[in-house]
Amino acid sequence: MNSFDQLHRAVYDGDDRTVVELAEGLLTEGMDPVHLLNQGLIASLDKVGKDFADGRLFLPEVMLSAHAIQEGMHLLEPLLAEAGVEPRGSVVIGTVKSDQHDIGKNIVVMMLRGAGFRVKDLGIDVDPEVFVAEAGEGEYQVVAMSALLTTSLPWLEKTMQALERQGIRDRVKVLVGGAVLDADKALAAGADGYAPDAARAVEACKELLGLPTDSPCE
Numbered sequence: 320m321n322s323f324d325q326l327h328r329a330v331y332d333g334d335d336r337t338v339v340e341l342a343e344g345l346l347t348e349g350m351d352p353v354h355l356l357n358q359g360l361i362a363s364l365d366k367v368g369k370d371f372a373d374g375r376l377f378l379p380e381v382m383l384s385a386h387a388i389q390e391g392m393h394l395l396e397p398l399l400a401e402a403g404v405e406p407r408g409s410v411v412i413g414t415v416k417s418d419q420h421d422i423g424k425n426i427v428v429m430m431l432r433g434a435g436f437r438v439k440d441l442g443i444d445v446d447p448e449v450f451v452a453e454a455g456e457g458e459y460q461v462v463a464m465s466a467l468l469t470t471s472l473p474w475l476e477k478t479m480q481a482l483e484r485q486g487i488r489d490r491v492k493v494l495v496g497g498a499v500l501d502a503d504k505a506l507a508a509g510a511d512g513y514a515p516d517a518a519r520a521v522e523a524c525k526e527l528l529g530l531p532t533d534s535p536c537e
């Protein structure tokens with residue numbers, strides 16, 4: 320078994336200690352943290368997700384895998400954040416109400432911070448009124464929302480309606496993402512932007528704020 324196979328196995332087993340040990344070892348050997356994040360940690364969820372969908376894994380097991388991944392991500396966080404970067408813009412982000420998935424959202428947060436954005440993370444299951452209060456007071460330029468469940472999609476729209484009601488919608492850009500969305504659904508829900516992954520979330524934020532982008536959005 321190569322190191323990634325071992326890492327994927329440890330995530331599958333929810334063995335957080337081994338995940339951290341293996342990740343530390345790979346970083347010490349000089350592995351690029353972004354490669355470790357994408358091919359090591361995120362890719363390990365492929366089998367977890369498939370077996371969950373097929374009924375071979377159950378919720379408590381998936382929770383252990385998710386916890387193991389997040390432990391690995393803590394190691395990468397300081398490495399992905401470039402020190403001394405001037406803030407490029409400000410983003411308030413959260414997973415919408417009724418939805419507790421945050422692995423993807425946390426990766427977006429890490430990447431945005433690494434790219435020099437000021438980011439306030441509201442966490443999971445965020446009520447529209449909390450988005451409104453933060454966006455109204457915190458002078459954020461982008462309100463970013465994550466949604467992973469079909470049933471949590473309506474909360475995207477409800478949050479945008481709440482921003483509208485408070486007169487905030489016109490002065491912020493709304494960026495959305497999450498496995499249950501695509502560009503069409505995002506635009507239909509009334510968002511200004513969508514990105515399918517964390518790297519493109521950074522590019523989308525820059526684009527929404529009129530900053531130079533590193534690569535065109537696909």
Ligand code: B12
Nearest residue numbers: 368372385419420421422423465468469496497498516517
């Ligand atoms: C891990 C997981 C869980 C964990 C979550 C732990 C955590 N802390 O996040 C737990 C066990 C808690 C869980 C619970 C449930 N889950 Co779940 N879960 C998953 C699983 C296996 C992986 C999700 C994940 O983290 N993917 C990895 C990350 C990196 O990908 P991502 O989230 O898509 O994020 C990337 C992009 O989407 C994007 N992105 C994400 N957010 C944002 C935000 C912005 C602004 C932008 C621009 C981009 C962006 O960038 C990210 C990084 O590249 C998926 C299956 C799958 N393969 O997706 C099911 C899945 C999402 N869950 C599912 C279900 C049904 C549930 C439950 C309802 C199960 C139940 N019966 O209770 C509950 C719901 C709980 C709740 N109220 O939220 C379904 C959803 C189906 C649907 N269409 O609605 C899925 C698809 C599984 C399935 N096939 O059935 N789950």
